[in-house]
Amino acid sequence: MVGANEAVTENLLCLRPGAATAGDYEGVFAEPAVQRWLRPPPMPPFAAADFERMARRDRAHWDRHGYGPWAVREREGGAFVGRGGLAWATVAGERQVELPWAVSPALQNRGYATEMALAAIETAREAGLHRVVSLALPDNLASRRVMEKAGLQYVAEIEHVGLPHLLFELDLG
């Protein structure tokens, strides 16, 4: 059984991060094909301590809001897929709920990020949120395609973490 603001989708279990999540995150975020988009130069590459910090921050997000980033596994077999869900962030100087997504390179292009995004949007609606946003580097075509498939609309090019990013949003009414 999954708890409030966790989700079961066609292929995925979208779960509140737990004690083992830092190691799971490391398996995905340390991959060069993932770092390339989340830690592009001049940002420093992820260091070992970042995974523990990320998992701790995600658990604290849940403690504070009752929802948050998901540690995502395949329903069949339980392989760790990546990180999705909802995350409060400062975007262009405003507090916004962002849809984060990162998928293990071995499991990409199976529709998993889109499945996570759609489940996160559903969770955002249930939580009474009015808007979600997503950001991508302009040349991150896979991420832009996920935004498009999940129904987000282009808003503007903005600076985020010191780099030009495309901002997309979905109005939840």
Ligand SMILES: CC(C)(COP(=O)(O)OP(=O)(O)OC[C@H]1O[C@@H](n2cnc3c(N)ncnc32)[C@H](O)[C@@H]1OP(=O)(O)O)[C@@H](O)C(=O)NCCC(=O)NCCS
């Ligand atoms: C972005 C990411 C999460 C997508 O995960 P995924 O599970 O492969 O996504 P999906 O399978 O749901 O959809 C990917 C779509 O992008 C397309 N795509 C993949 N690589 C592409 C590329 N280089 N150029 C254009 N389209 C591409 C796929 O064909 C697919 O579209 P389709 O269904 O129309 O064929 C994954 O690539 C990833 O983890 N990247 C590194 C981290 C990252 O960039 N996170 C987002 C930061 S904004």
